[in-house]
Amino acid sequence: MMxxxxxxxxxxxxxxxxPEVDPDWVLFAETARLAGEAIRAESSQVTRVLGGMSPIDPLFLRKMEQRGVLGQMDAVAVHGFPLDWNLWQIDEWPAKIAEIEAATELPVWVSEVGASSFGSEEVQAWAVGRTAGLLKDRSPRVHWYSLYDLPREWEATTRHREAEGSSYYRHFHMGLLRQDGSPKPAVEAFGAHGEGLGICQWFHFEDHRLDEAVAWLRRLGVRRLRTGISWADSYRPGALAWFDRQMAALEEFEVTVTFCFTPEHRGRAPHHTSAPLVIEEFAAFCASMTRRYAA
Structure with a gap:
Protein backbone atom coordinates (compact mmCIF):
# COMPACT_ATOMS: atom_id res chain seq x y z
CA MET A 1 0.00 0.00 0.00
CA MET A 2 1.22 3.53 0.66
CA PRO A 19 2.49 32.08 -9.52
CA GLU A 20 -0.16 34.77 -10.01
CA VAL A 21 -2.01 33.66 -6.88
CA ASP A 22 1.13 32.84 -4.84
CA PRO A 23 4.22 34.43 -6.47
CA ASP A 24 6.68 33.65 -3.65
CA TRP A 25 5.22 30.30 -2.49
CA VAL A 26 4.08 31.68 0.87
CA LEU A 27 0.73 29.93 0.59
CA PHE A 28 2.36 26.78 -0.74
CA ALA A 29 4.74 26.65 2.21
CA GLU A 30 1.86 26.77 4.68
CA THR A 31 -0.10 24.22 2.62
CA ALA A 32 2.85 21.79 2.59
CA ARG A 33 3.71 22.31 6.25
CA LEU A 34 0.18 21.58 7.43
CA ALA A 35 -0.04 18.57 5.09
CA GLY A 36 3.18 17.16 6.53
CA GLU A 37 1.85 17.56 10.05
CA ALA A 38 -1.44 15.90 9.11
CA ILE A 39 0.27 12.90 7.49
CA ARG A 40 2.51 12.38 10.50
CA ALA A 41 -0.46 12.55 12.87
CA GLU A 42 -1.99 9.60 11.01
CA SER A 43 1.13 7.46 10.59
CA SER A 44 4.61 7.44 12.08
CA GLN A 45 5.81 5.05 9.35
CA VAL A 46 4.95 6.94 6.17
CA THR A 47 7.89 8.85 4.66
CA ARG A 48 6.85 12.43 3.88
CA VAL A 49 8.42 13.87 0.73
CA LEU A 50 8.36 17.46 -0.48
CA GLY A 51 7.00 17.34 -4.04
CA GLY A 52 9.61 17.08 -6.78
CA MET A 53 11.19 20.38 -7.74
CA SER A 54 11.21 21.33 -11.39
CA PRO A 55 13.43 23.20 -12.02
CA ILE A 56 15.98 21.93 -9.51
CA ASP A 57 16.41 25.02 -7.36
CA PRO A 58 18.25 25.23 -4.02
CA LEU A 59 16.91 28.76 -3.47
CA PHE A 60 13.33 27.43 -3.52
CA LEU A 61 14.35 24.76 -1.04
CA ARG A 62 15.92 27.31 1.31
CA LYS A 63 12.65 29.25 1.31
CA MET A 64 10.86 26.07 2.32
CA GLU A 65 13.40 25.59 5.12
CA GLN A 66 12.90 29.15 6.38
CA ARG A 67 9.12 28.71 6.39
CA GLY A 68 9.17 25.51 8.44
CA VAL A 69 8.27 23.10 5.65
CA LEU A 70 11.35 20.87 5.80
CA GLY A 71 10.76 20.29 9.51
CA GLN A 72 7.64 18.38 8.44
CA MET A 73 9.34 16.36 5.69
CA ASP A 74 11.57 13.27 5.72
CA ALA A 75 12.94 13.70 2.18
CA VAL A 76 12.91 16.16 -0.71
CA ALA A 77 12.54 15.30 -4.38
CA VAL A 78 13.72 16.63 -7.72
CA HIS A 79 12.64 16.11 -11.33
CA GLY A 80 14.86 16.34 -14.37
CA PHE A 81 14.50 15.88 -18.13
CA PRO A 82 17.78 17.13 -19.61
CA LEU A 83 17.17 15.58 -23.05
CA ASP A 84 13.80 17.25 -23.47
CA TRP A 85 13.15 20.34 -21.35
CA ASN A 86 16.05 21.30 -19.07
CA LEU A 87 18.90 23.56 -20.11
CA TRP A 88 21.59 21.24 -18.82
CA GLN A 89 23.15 17.97 -19.99
CA ILE A 90 22.37 14.49 -18.74
CA ASP A 91 25.89 14.03 -17.34
CA GLU A 92 25.24 16.93 -14.94
CA TRP A 93 22.85 14.82 -12.86
CA PRO A 94 25.31 14.15 -10.00
CA ALA A 95 26.08 17.86 -9.75
CA LYS A 96 22.37 18.69 -9.65
CA ILE A 97 21.87 16.28 -6.76
CA ALA A 98 24.86 17.83 -4.98
CA GLU A 99 23.30 21.32 -5.27
CA ILE A 100 20.27 20.17 -3.31
CA GLU A 101 22.30 18.14 -0.81
CA ALA A 102 24.17 21.35 -0.01
CA ALA A 103 20.87 23.03 0.87
CA THR A 104 19.39 20.33 3.14
CA GLU A 105 20.33 17.38 5.31
CA LEU A 106 17.26 15.44 4.09
CA PRO A 107 17.66 12.62 1.56
CA VAL A 108 17.24 13.72 -2.06
CA TRP A 109 14.93 11.55 -4.18
CA VAL A 110 14.68 11.69 -7.96
CA SER A 111 10.95 11.17 -8.24
CA GLU A 112 10.77 11.81 -12.01
CA VAL A 113 13.51 11.36 -14.60
CA GLY A 114 12.97 10.42 -18.20
CA ALA A 115 13.45 10.99 -21.89
CA SER A 116 10.87 11.14 -24.63
CA SER A 117 10.90 9.12 -27.84
CA PHE A 118 9.52 12.17 -29.68
CA GLY A 119 12.65 12.44 -31.82
CA SER A 120 14.07 8.91 -31.55
CA GLU A 121 13.15 5.73 -29.73
CA GLU A 122 16.81 4.70 -29.84
CA VAL A 123 17.87 7.87 -28.01
CA GLN A 124 15.29 7.15 -25.33
CA ALA A 125 16.66 3.61 -24.88
CA TRP A 126 20.19 4.98 -24.54
CA ALA A 127 18.94 7.48 -21.95
CA VAL A 128 17.57 4.69 -19.74
CA GLY A 129 20.98 3.10 -19.44
CA ARG A 130 22.83 6.36 -18.98
CA THR A 131 20.38 7.56 -16.34
CA ALA A 132 20.64 4.29 -14.44
CA GLY A 133 24.43 4.55 -14.45
CA LEU A 134 24.39 8.12 -13.19
CA LEU A 135 21.69 7.89 -10.52
CA LYS A 136 21.16 4.36 -9.16
CA ASP A 137 23.96 4.74 -6.64
CA ARG A 138 23.52 8.50 -6.20
CA SER A 139 19.97 8.75 -4.85
CA PRO A 140 17.99 6.47 -2.53
CA ARG A 141 14.93 6.62 -4.83
CA VAL A 142 14.91 7.00 -8.61
CA HIS A 143 11.63 6.79 -10.56
CA TRP A 144 11.67 6.61 -14.35
CA TYR A 145 8.86 8.61 -15.96
CA SER A 146 6.94 6.79 -17.26
CA LEU A 147 5.60 3.31 -18.05
CA TYR A 148 3.03 4.40 -20.69
CA ASP A 149 2.91 7.11 -23.30
CA LEU A 150 0.18 9.63 -22.57
CA PRO A 151 -2.78 8.89 -24.88
CA ARG A 152 -3.05 11.47 -27.64
CA GLU A 153 -6.74 11.97 -26.86
CA TRP A 154 -5.88 13.28 -23.39
CA GLU A 155 -4.22 16.52 -22.36
CA ALA A 156 -0.90 16.97 -20.64
CA THR A 157 -1.09 18.70 -17.26
CA THR A 158 0.14 22.13 -18.29
CA ARG A 159 -1.17 25.68 -18.22
CA HIS A 160 0.64 27.03 -21.27
CA ARG A 161 0.14 24.57 -24.12
CA GLU A 162 -0.04 27.27 -26.81
CA ALA A 163 3.35 28.70 -25.82
CA GLU A 164 5.23 25.40 -25.65
CA GLY A 165 5.39 24.38 -29.30
CA SER A 166 7.01 20.96 -29.76
CA SER A 167 7.88 20.84 -26.06
CA TYR A 168 4.22 20.23 -25.32
CA TYR A 169 4.05 17.18 -27.56
CA ARG A 170 7.04 15.54 -25.91
CA HIS A 171 4.74 14.91 -22.94
CA PHE A 172 2.97 12.26 -25.02
CA HIS A 173 6.10 10.17 -25.75
CA MET A 174 7.69 9.59 -22.32
CA GLY A 175 6.65 5.96 -21.83
CA LEU A 176 8.56 2.72 -22.09
CA LEU A 177 5.37 1.51 -23.77
CA ARG A 178 3.48 3.14 -26.62
CA GLN A 179 -0.12 4.24 -26.19
CA ASP A 180 -1.37 0.87 -27.50
CA GLY A 181 0.76 -0.98 -24.94
CA SER A 182 3.40 -2.22 -27.36
CA PRO A 183 6.99 -2.02 -26.06
CA LYS A 184 9.60 0.43 -27.30
CA PRO A 185 13.34 -0.37 -27.37
CA ALA A 186 13.53 1.39 -23.97
CA VAL A 187 11.78 -1.61 -22.38
CA GLU A 188 14.73 -3.86 -23.13
CA ALA A 189 17.12 -1.18 -21.90
CA PHE A 190 15.15 -0.83 -18.66
CA GLY A 191 15.33 -4.57 -18.12
CA ALA A 192 19.09 -4.60 -18.72
CA HIS A 193 20.02 -1.48 -16.75
CA GLY A 194 17.08 -0.65 -14.56
CA GLU A 195 17.61 -2.88 -11.52
CA GLY A 196 16.83 -0.67 -8.56
CA LEU A 197 14.92 1.90 -10.63
CA GLY A 198 11.31 2.61 -9.83
CA ILE A 199 8.59 3.81 -12.16
CA CYS A 200 6.45 6.94 -11.99
CA GLN A 201 3.10 6.29 -13.64
CA TRP A 202 0.18 8.64 -13.14
CA PHE A 203 -3.15 6.83 -13.31
CA HIS A 204 -6.06 8.99 -14.39
CA PHE A 205 -9.51 8.64 -12.87
CA GLU A 206 -10.83 5.15 -13.70
CA ASP A 207 -7.77 4.57 -15.89
CA HIS A 208 -8.31 1.63 -18.25
CA ARG A 209 -4.58 0.79 -18.18
CA LEU A 210 -4.35 -0.09 -14.47
CA ASP A 211 -4.43 -3.90 -14.59
CA GLU A 212 -2.20 -4.11 -17.66
CA ALA A 213 0.25 -1.72 -15.99
CA VAL A 214 0.49 -3.99 -12.95
CA ALA A 215 1.32 -6.93 -15.22
CA TRP A 216 4.09 -4.93 -16.91
CA LEU A 217 5.53 -3.74 -13.59
CA ARG A 218 5.78 -7.36 -12.47
CA ARG A 219 7.37 -8.36 -15.78
CA LEU A 220 9.97 -5.59 -15.44
CA GLY A 221 10.73 -6.48 -11.82
CA VAL A 222 9.72 -3.05 -10.54
CA ARG A 223 9.25 -2.82 -6.78
CA ARG A 224 8.87 0.93 -6.27
CA LEU A 225 6.05 2.88 -7.91
CA ARG A 226 5.12 6.52 -7.71
CA THR A 227 1.58 7.57 -8.61
CA GLY A 228 -1.02 10.07 -7.44
CA ILE A 229 -4.28 10.50 -5.60
CA SER A 230 -5.90 13.71 -6.74
CA TRP A 231 -7.68 15.99 -4.29
CA ALA A 232 -9.63 17.34 -7.27
CA ASP A 233 -10.77 13.82 -8.23
CA SER A 234 -12.00 13.21 -4.69
CA TYR A 235 -15.10 15.26 -5.53
CA ARG A 236 -16.08 13.02 -8.47
CA PRO A 237 -18.90 10.50 -8.02
CA GLY A 238 -17.34 7.15 -7.17
CA ALA A 239 -13.99 8.66 -6.20
CA LEU A 240 -13.37 6.48 -3.16
CA ALA A 241 -14.28 3.34 -5.08
CA TRP A 242 -11.69 4.24 -7.72
CA PHE A 243 -9.02 5.13 -5.14
CA ASP A 244 -9.66 1.81 -3.39
CA ARG A 245 -9.40 -0.12 -6.65
CA GLN A 246 -6.18 1.62 -7.61
CA MET A 247 -4.50 1.08 -4.26
CA ALA A 248 -5.65 -2.56 -4.02
CA ALA A 249 -4.19 -3.26 -7.47
CA LEU A 250 -0.87 -1.71 -6.38
CA GLU A 251 -0.71 -3.40 -2.99
CA GLU A 252 2.34 -5.54 -3.79
CA PHE A 253 4.49 -2.49 -4.62
CA GLU A 254 6.24 0.07 -2.45
CA VAL A 255 4.02 2.98 -3.44
CA THR A 256 4.74 6.68 -3.18
CA VAL A 257 1.41 8.47 -3.35
CA THR A 258 1.48 12.08 -4.53
CA PHE A 259 -1.25 14.30 -3.08
CA CYS A 260 -1.98 17.26 -5.35
CA PHE A 261 -4.39 19.14 -7.65
CA THR A 262 -6.85 21.62 -6.19
CA PRO A 263 -10.56 21.19 -6.97
CA GLU A 264 -11.61 24.19 -9.06
CA HIS A 265 -14.35 25.17 -6.60
CA ARG A 266 -11.93 25.02 -3.65
CA GLY A 267 -9.12 27.11 -5.15
CA ARG A 268 -8.37 30.82 -4.94
CA ALA A 269 -8.58 30.69 -8.72
CA PRO A 270 -10.68 28.12 -10.62
CA HIS A 271 -7.79 25.87 -11.63
CA HIS A 272 -6.09 22.71 -10.32
CA THR A 273 -2.84 24.67 -9.85
CA SER A 274 -4.35 27.21 -7.48
CA ALA A 275 -3.64 27.57 -3.79
CA PRO A 276 -6.58 26.28 -1.74
CA LEU A 277 -9.12 28.73 -0.41
CA VAL A 278 -8.87 26.95 2.94
CA ILE A 279 -5.42 25.42 3.34
CA GLU A 280 -6.57 23.13 6.12
CA GLU A 281 -8.87 21.33 3.68
CA PHE A 282 -5.92 19.98 1.72
CA ALA A 283 -4.27 18.84 4.95
CA ALA A 284 -7.50 17.07 5.92
CA PHE A 285 -7.56 15.31 2.54
CA CYS A 286 -3.96 14.12 3.03
CA ALA A 287 -4.83 12.88 6.52
CA SER A 288 -7.88 10.95 5.32
CA MET A 289 -5.99 9.25 2.49
CA THR A 290 -3.08 8.37 4.78
CA ARG A 291 -5.47 6.89 7.30
CA ARG A 292 -7.11 4.83 4.56
CA TYR A 293 -4.04 3.58 2.69
CA ALA A 294 -0.94 3.68 4.88
CA ALA A 295 0.80 0.31 5.16
Whole structure:
Protein backbone atom coordinates (compact mmCIF):
# COMPACT_ATOMS: atom_id res chain seq x y z
CA MET A 1 0.00 0.00 0.00
CA MET A 2 1.22 3.53 0.66
CA UNK A 3 4.78 3.60 1.97
CA UNK A 4 5.50 7.28 1.32
CA UNK A 5 3.46 10.41 0.70
CA UNK A 6 4.59 13.21 -1.58
CA UNK A 7 3.16 16.64 -0.94
CA UNK A 8 2.30 18.19 -4.31
CA UNK A 9 4.05 17.83 -7.64
CA UNK A 10 6.51 20.39 -9.05
CA UNK A 11 5.33 23.24 -6.82
CA UNK A 12 7.96 25.62 -8.21
CA UNK A 13 6.73 25.07 -11.78
CA UNK A 14 3.92 27.32 -13.03
CA UNK A 15 2.25 24.32 -14.66
CA UNK A 16 1.50 22.95 -11.18
CA UNK A 17 1.28 25.94 -8.79
CA UNK A 18 -0.12 29.29 -9.87
CA PRO A 19 2.49 32.08 -9.52
CA GLU A 20 -0.16 34.77 -10.01
CA VAL A 21 -2.01 33.66 -6.88
CA ASP A 22 1.13 32.84 -4.84
CA PRO A 23 4.22 34.43 -6.47
CA ASP A 24 6.68 33.65 -3.65
CA TRP A 25 5.22 30.30 -2.49
CA VAL A 26 4.08 31.68 0.87
CA LEU A 27 0.73 29.93 0.59
CA PHE A 28 2.36 26.78 -0.74
CA ALA A 29 4.74 26.65 2.21
CA GLU A 30 1.86 26.77 4.68
CA THR A 31 -0.10 24.22 2.62
CA ALA A 32 2.85 21.79 2.59
CA ARG A 33 3.71 22.31 6.25
CA LEU A 34 0.18 21.58 7.43
CA ALA A 35 -0.04 18.57 5.09
CA GLY A 36 3.18 17.16 6.53
CA GLU A 37 1.85 17.56 10.05
CA ALA A 38 -1.44 15.90 9.11
CA ILE A 39 0.27 12.90 7.49
CA ARG A 40 2.51 12.38 10.50
CA ALA A 41 -0.46 12.55 12.87
CA GLU A 42 -1.99 9.60 11.01
CA SER A 43 1.13 7.46 10.59
CA SER A 44 4.61 7.44 12.08
CA GLN A 45 5.81 5.05 9.35
CA VAL A 46 4.95 6.94 6.17
CA THR A 47 7.89 8.85 4.66
CA ARG A 48 6.85 12.43 3.88
CA VAL A 49 8.42 13.87 0.73
CA LEU A 50 8.36 17.46 -0.48
CA GLY A 51 7.00 17.34 -4.04
CA GLY A 52 9.61 17.08 -6.78
CA MET A 53 11.19 20.38 -7.74
CA SER A 54 11.21 21.33 -11.39
CA PRO A 55 13.43 23.20 -12.02
CA ILE A 56 15.98 21.93 -9.51
CA ASP A 57 16.41 25.02 -7.36
CA PRO A 58 18.25 25.23 -4.02
CA LEU A 59 16.91 28.76 -3.47
CA PHE A 60 13.33 27.43 -3.52
CA LEU A 61 14.35 24.76 -1.04
CA ARG A 62 15.92 27.31 1.31
CA LYS A 63 12.65 29.25 1.31
CA MET A 64 10.86 26.07 2.32
CA GLU A 65 13.40 25.59 5.12
CA GLN A 66 12.90 29.15 6.38
CA ARG A 67 9.12 28.71 6.39
CA GLY A 68 9.17 25.51 8.44
CA VAL A 69 8.27 23.10 5.65
CA LEU A 70 11.35 20.87 5.80
CA GLY A 71 10.76 20.29 9.51
CA GLN A 72 7.64 18.38 8.44
CA MET A 73 9.34 16.36 5.69
CA ASP A 74 11.57 13.27 5.72
CA ALA A 75 12.94 13.70 2.18
CA VAL A 76 12.91 16.16 -0.71
CA ALA A 77 12.54 15.30 -4.38
CA VAL A 78 13.72 16.63 -7.72
CA HIS A 79 12.64 16.11 -11.33
CA GLY A 80 14.86 16.34 -14.37
CA PHE A 81 14.50 15.88 -18.13
CA PRO A 82 17.78 17.13 -19.61
CA LEU A 83 17.17 15.58 -23.05
CA ASP A 84 13.80 17.25 -23.47
CA TRP A 85 13.15 20.34 -21.35
CA ASN A 86 16.05 21.30 -19.07
CA LEU A 87 18.90 23.56 -20.11
CA TRP A 88 21.59 21.24 -18.82
CA GLN A 89 23.15 17.97 -19.99
CA ILE A 90 22.37 14.49 -18.74
CA ASP A 91 25.89 14.03 -17.34
CA GLU A 92 25.24 16.93 -14.94
CA TRP A 93 22.85 14.82 -12.86
CA PRO A 94 25.31 14.15 -10.00
CA ALA A 95 26.08 17.86 -9.75
CA LYS A 96 22.37 18.69 -9.65
CA ILE A 97 21.87 16.28 -6.76
CA ALA A 98 24.86 17.83 -4.98
CA GLU A 99 23.30 21.32 -5.27
CA ILE A 100 20.27 20.17 -3.31
CA GLU A 101 22.30 18.14 -0.81
CA ALA A 102 24.17 21.35 -0.01
CA ALA A 103 20.87 23.03 0.87
CA THR A 104 19.39 20.33 3.14
CA GLU A 105 20.33 17.38 5.31
CA LEU A 106 17.26 15.44 4.09
CA PRO A 107 17.66 12.62 1.56
CA VAL A 108 17.24 13.72 -2.06
CA TRP A 109 14.93 11.55 -4.18
CA VAL A 110 14.68 11.69 -7.96
CA SER A 111 10.95 11.17 -8.24
CA GLU A 112 10.77 11.81 -12.01
CA VAL A 113 13.51 11.36 -14.60
CA GLY A 114 12.97 10.42 -18.20
CA ALA A 115 13.45 10.99 -21.89
CA SER A 116 10.87 11.14 -24.63
CA SER A 117 10.90 9.12 -27.84
CA PHE A 118 9.52 12.17 -29.68
CA GLY A 119 12.65 12.44 -31.82
CA SER A 120 14.07 8.91 -31.55
CA GLU A 121 13.15 5.73 -29.73
CA GLU A 122 16.81 4.70 -29.84
CA VAL A 123 17.87 7.87 -28.01
CA GLN A 124 15.29 7.15 -25.33
CA ALA A 125 16.66 3.61 -24.88
CA TRP A 126 20.19 4.98 -24.54
CA ALA A 127 18.94 7.48 -21.95
CA VAL A 128 17.57 4.69 -19.74
CA GLY A 129 20.98 3.10 -19.44
CA ARG A 130 22.83 6.36 -18.98
CA THR A 131 20.38 7.56 -16.34
CA ALA A 132 20.64 4.29 -14.44
CA GLY A 133 24.43 4.55 -14.45
CA LEU A 134 24.39 8.12 -13.19
CA LEU A 135 21.69 7.89 -10.52
CA LYS A 136 21.16 4.36 -9.16
CA ASP A 137 23.96 4.74 -6.64
CA ARG A 138 23.52 8.50 -6.20
CA SER A 139 19.97 8.75 -4.85
CA PRO A 140 17.99 6.47 -2.53
CA ARG A 141 14.93 6.62 -4.83
CA VAL A 142 14.91 7.00 -8.61
CA HIS A 143 11.63 6.79 -10.56
CA TRP A 144 11.67 6.61 -14.35
CA TYR A 145 8.86 8.61 -15.96
CA SER A 146 6.94 6.79 -17.26
CA LEU A 147 5.60 3.31 -18.05
CA TYR A 148 3.03 4.40 -20.69
CA ASP A 149 2.91 7.11 -23.30
CA LEU A 150 0.18 9.63 -22.57
CA PRO A 151 -2.78 8.89 -24.88
CA ARG A 152 -3.05 11.47 -27.64
CA GLU A 153 -6.74 11.97 -26.86
CA TRP A 154 -5.88 13.28 -23.39
CA GLU A 155 -4.22 16.52 -22.36
CA ALA A 156 -0.90 16.97 -20.64
CA THR A 157 -1.09 18.70 -17.26
CA THR A 158 0.14 22.13 -18.29
CA ARG A 159 -1.17 25.68 -18.22
CA HIS A 160 0.64 27.03 -21.27
CA ARG A 161 0.14 24.57 -24.12
CA GLU A 162 -0.04 27.27 -26.81
CA ALA A 163 3.35 28.70 -25.82
CA GLU A 164 5.23 25.40 -25.65
CA GLY A 165 5.39 24.38 -29.30
CA SER A 166 7.01 20.96 -29.76
CA SER A 167 7.88 20.84 -26.06
CA TYR A 168 4.22 20.23 -25.32
CA TYR A 169 4.05 17.18 -27.56
CA ARG A 170 7.04 15.54 -25.91
CA HIS A 171 4.74 14.91 -22.94
CA PHE A 172 2.97 12.26 -25.02
CA HIS A 173 6.10 10.17 -25.75
CA MET A 174 7.69 9.59 -22.32
CA GLY A 175 6.65 5.96 -21.83
CA LEU A 176 8.56 2.72 -22.09
CA LEU A 177 5.37 1.51 -23.77
CA ARG A 178 3.48 3.14 -26.62
CA GLN A 179 -0.12 4.24 -26.19
CA ASP A 180 -1.37 0.87 -27.50
CA GLY A 181 0.76 -0.98 -24.94
CA SER A 182 3.40 -2.22 -27.36
CA PRO A 183 6.99 -2.02 -26.06
CA LYS A 184 9.60 0.43 -27.30
CA PRO A 185 13.34 -0.37 -27.37
CA ALA A 186 13.53 1.39 -23.97
CA VAL A 187 11.78 -1.61 -22.38
CA GLU A 188 14.73 -3.86 -23.13
CA ALA A 189 17.12 -1.18 -21.90
CA PHE A 190 15.15 -0.83 -18.66
CA GLY A 191 15.33 -4.57 -18.12
CA ALA A 192 19.09 -4.60 -18.72
CA HIS A 193 20.02 -1.48 -16.75
CA GLY A 194 17.08 -0.65 -14.56
CA GLU A 195 17.61 -2.88 -11.52
CA GLY A 196 16.83 -0.67 -8.56
CA LEU A 197 14.92 1.90 -10.63
CA GLY A 198 11.31 2.61 -9.83
CA ILE A 199 8.59 3.81 -12.16
CA CYS A 200 6.45 6.94 -11.99
CA GLN A 201 3.10 6.29 -13.64
CA TRP A 202 0.18 8.64 -13.14
CA PHE A 203 -3.15 6.83 -13.31
CA HIS A 204 -6.06 8.99 -14.39
CA PHE A 205 -9.51 8.64 -12.87
CA GLU A 206 -10.83 5.15 -13.70
CA ASP A 207 -7.77 4.57 -15.89
CA HIS A 208 -8.31 1.63 -18.25
CA ARG A 209 -4.58 0.79 -18.18
CA LEU A 210 -4.35 -0.09 -14.47
CA ASP A 211 -4.43 -3.90 -14.59
CA GLU A 212 -2.20 -4.11 -17.66
CA ALA A 213 0.25 -1.72 -15.99
CA VAL A 214 0.49 -3.99 -12.95
CA ALA A 215 1.32 -6.93 -15.22
CA TRP A 216 4.09 -4.93 -16.91
CA LEU A 217 5.53 -3.74 -13.59
CA ARG A 218 5.78 -7.36 -12.47
CA ARG A 219 7.37 -8.36 -15.78
CA LEU A 220 9.97 -5.59 -15.44
CA GLY A 221 10.73 -6.48 -11.82
CA VAL A 222 9.72 -3.05 -10.54
CA ARG A 223 9.25 -2.82 -6.78
CA ARG A 224 8.87 0.93 -6.27
CA LEU A 225 6.05 2.88 -7.91
CA ARG A 226 5.12 6.52 -7.71
CA THR A 227 1.58 7.57 -8.61
CA GLY A 228 -1.02 10.07 -7.44
CA ILE A 229 -4.28 10.50 -5.60
CA SER A 230 -5.90 13.71 -6.74
CA TRP A 231 -7.68 15.99 -4.29
CA ALA A 232 -9.63 17.34 -7.27
CA ASP A 233 -10.77 13.82 -8.23
CA SER A 234 -12.00 13.21 -4.69
CA TYR A 235 -15.10 15.26 -5.53
CA ARG A 236 -16.08 13.02 -8.47
CA PRO A 237 -18.90 10.50 -8.02
CA GLY A 238 -17.34 7.15 -7.17
CA ALA A 239 -13.99 8.66 -6.20
CA LEU A 240 -13.37 6.48 -3.16
CA ALA A 241 -14.28 3.34 -5.08
CA TRP A 242 -11.69 4.24 -7.72
CA PHE A 243 -9.02 5.13 -5.14
CA ASP A 244 -9.66 1.81 -3.39
CA ARG A 245 -9.40 -0.12 -6.65
CA GLN A 246 -6.18 1.62 -7.61
CA MET A 247 -4.50 1.08 -4.26
CA ALA A 248 -5.65 -2.56 -4.02
CA ALA A 249 -4.19 -3.26 -7.47
CA LEU A 250 -0.87 -1.71 -6.38
CA GLU A 251 -0.71 -3.40 -2.99
CA GLU A 252 2.34 -5.54 -3.79
CA PHE A 253 4.49 -2.49 -4.62
CA GLU A 254 6.24 0.07 -2.45
CA VAL A 255 4.02 2.98 -3.44
CA THR A 256 4.74 6.68 -3.18
CA VAL A 257 1.41 8.47 -3.35
CA THR A 258 1.48 12.08 -4.53
CA PHE A 259 -1.25 14.30 -3.08
CA CYS A 260 -1.98 17.26 -5.35
CA PHE A 261 -4.39 19.14 -7.65
CA THR A 262 -6.85 21.62 -6.19
CA PRO A 263 -10.56 21.19 -6.97
CA GLU A 264 -11.61 24.19 -9.06
CA HIS A 265 -14.35 25.17 -6.60
CA ARG A 266 -11.93 25.02 -3.65
CA GLY A 267 -9.12 27.11 -5.15
CA ARG A 268 -8.37 30.82 -4.94
CA ALA A 269 -8.58 30.69 -8.72
CA PRO A 270 -10.68 28.12 -10.62
CA HIS A 271 -7.79 25.87 -11.63
CA HIS A 272 -6.09 22.71 -10.32
CA THR A 273 -2.84 24.67 -9.85
CA SER A 274 -4.35 27.21 -7.48
CA ALA A 275 -3.64 27.57 -3.79
CA PRO A 276 -6.58 26.28 -1.74
CA LEU A 277 -9.12 28.73 -0.41
CA VAL A 278 -8.87 26.95 2.94
CA ILE A 279 -5.42 25.42 3.34
CA GLU A 280 -6.57 23.13 6.12
CA GLU A 281 -8.87 21.33 3.68
CA PHE A 282 -5.92 19.98 1.72
CA ALA A 283 -4.27 18.84 4.95
CA ALA A 284 -7.50 17.07 5.92
CA PHE A 285 -7.56 15.31 2.54
CA CYS A 286 -3.96 14.12 3.03
CA ALA A 287 -4.83 12.88 6.52
CA SER A 288 -7.88 10.95 5.32
CA MET A 289 -5.99 9.25 2.49
CA THR A 290 -3.08 8.37 4.78
CA ARG A 291 -5.47 6.89 7.30
CA ARG A 292 -7.11 4.83 4.56
CA TYR A 293 -4.04 3.58 2.69
CA ALA A 294 -0.94 3.68 4.88
CA ALA A 295 0.80 0.31 5.16
Missing amino acids: HSAMVWNEPNNKSHWD
